[in-house]
Amino acid sequence: MRISQLEAIAAGGGRIALWGWGREGHAAWRAIRAHAPALPLTLLCNAAEAADAATLGDALLACETQVDAARLSACAVVVKSPGISPYAPDALAAAAAGTRFIGGTALWFGARAAPGEVAAGTVCVTGTKGKSTTTALLAHLLRCAGRRTALAGNIGLPLLDLIDADADAWAIELSSYQTRDVAASGVRPDIAVVTNVFPEHLDWHGSEQRYVDDKLALVTQARPRIAVLNAADPRLSALALPHGEVRWFGREDGWHLRGDVLHRAGDAVLDTSALPLPGRHNRGNLCAVLTAIEALGIDAAPLAAAAADFVPLPHRLQTLGTRDGVTWVNDSISTTPHASLAALDVFRGRRVAILLGGHDRGLDWQAFADAMRTAAPVAIVTMGRNGPRIHDLLQPLAATAGFSLHAADDLESAVGLARSALARDALAGDGVLLLSPGAPSFGAYRDYTARGRHFAALGGFDPDAITAIPGLGIA
Template identity: 35%
Template structure:
């Protein structure tokens, strides 16, 4: 703790972005470095009214907020602000973040988790299981809580760190244990291309040393390619549901490690689907890497409640079983949801169109005999429907102008006892603030 404070003590600090992380950094700095020069910059002028900073004059709010980067010794950048916009104004800017400082000064107290899909579920499950054994273990990062709010609670504090590509873009240090779940095309509106996105995420292990541990999906060719190209130093622990040579292997019935069955996949649990088998393997690998016997904690998987909007059963209405998978913003996530549930008769798709290739998804859906009805929404839905109707198929398909319209169609056409699933394979930004708001709207309408 003292080494972090000493590192920051003689610096003129800019908090670039004053959301959850920026405000957390401000509280920490004012507590431990009350005499330091701290500037605050954010595009949102309304944040100037925040009572936390009412006595501070060194604030830069509004359209020209990035001009503040010119006068800082160190910039603690919030994840949502693009790195290239900062460097365009100050090419030699020293950019850091809470994540970077945590991994620099407390690496052995951190497990970092990233991946295009599954990172929230994996992080939450790992935190839940470790909480059965540890007193001060905190779930932080992309999940919505800032690490600096907990870093001084105790010397034994341990952090399960969910990391987005935006958070990893500005790090130059890695946690002691890192987990990389997968790569899929996502956030291409933020990065120059898919390669830049993958390289940003790979920072989770790029700076690890020989005594650190990197846990990864052996089935993901893009991960394997980056491991080969970057020649990272850490010890590698792989998981797979295809390759028996992986350190952790799932055959659909059990998870095995070192030739021993360590978890029965037929045990009672709420995490469905083969994609969640991989999430469980990653968690068990991390627990083992910490020196904890997996037998001690794996039984608690049965009592873990998955996060909202992830293959969430929301209830029965008119005899129809409604499931909410609003988190599915890419085609691969929708495919995983359909495979996990198995008895989906009606599927709601679409939203904001980011140019994703939907042909593989449509071909997959055409082959699924149990799916009878496809209901499309938004520009992405329009394009999916065009691709569908250019193929030979037997699916009843509908175009809906709103979530209410889509659910009304679903209630009209779905057989009693069958599943209606929202798994959009598209982002929500055409009509909603985020996937959570979209999921809540679906749940409200479905159960009316």
């Protein structure tokens, strides 16, 4: 859908609304106003957001602070912020009544090409884990290749803020909340990358199967010219796509790792052990990036070494520094048990105290508990709303698996308990205090960034110095 279509719908008496007034909602308003200054809009939001919107001085923007099925059904099109689930009862009722829900991603793609056409140079990246690092690394290497590249999307810059921009290539991160928007736009992405798929965001999607279906819509419904998929992921390796070409990474006939050595088919290309990509999973992301670059028609092998200059993203296995012989690691982006296991694997062989827990999305922690039987850290501290559930699951294992288990009320007390655990029989310089909660931050914090900033402050590190995402925008 294009913004011009919104104007046509409004001219025919249809009501156009924005739902949500966060970063994406603001971007949608700016883009629509830039292209349709006379389009009447309704903003569905809370009272504080309505007060903020009133400061814009937009006489054609009406605010409503009550959102229900009737109000949504009165709209022809609702431009919805990604964090709002279309599976909520009011949204489902409105959709059944004929309201069309779209997101900013659909509007941006609608502006790039006509329905059925490929938006040249667009590389959409999704996956349960690793999508941000993969997207940022992709932008970095494309820029090293001399391509004017945009880095945008879920990573921190809404696509609609770049609706009128030009670039040779687009490195676009998409969450599972946004992937169906690409298909809804009717415009095909050039390349679609999926790093992995395992359960996440079940409260938004409503079920594990719906989450998987929504995540994979980027390749099953959006019809990319080329899909780049992880051969090591069971769901992806079993996927049969009805259209387009598939290129695999993590397989011996393509980009893959043998130990720490990066290979292109049978050719050794680079020792990855010194790259600023902590964990084998992150080096696997390099394989995804190089495969996507080749899909764009660029020789990727000469670019692999440029990964050494990549600046890692904040809140993703981010080493903050050392205090009293303990290394502080901020992995606040970790929102699944799988992510917490991957983080522990990075520090295998070191004395780790891990902080677990946060908002309870109902994810199953049994696989994490099973792994603790043979690969437990020195200490586990649970916290947050799902902390008691995790604690109860781990309690029977603590004595036999040889880890100490603690329960905390909040992050500050969790840090104190972890530091005390590491101080007992500590080996100088070998301790790791790891925030990898395996759960969202909602309730206690605005987002994972706020949680990571608080963690940094508790360690005596400057929160402002550790939070900037390098490379956003076009360069």
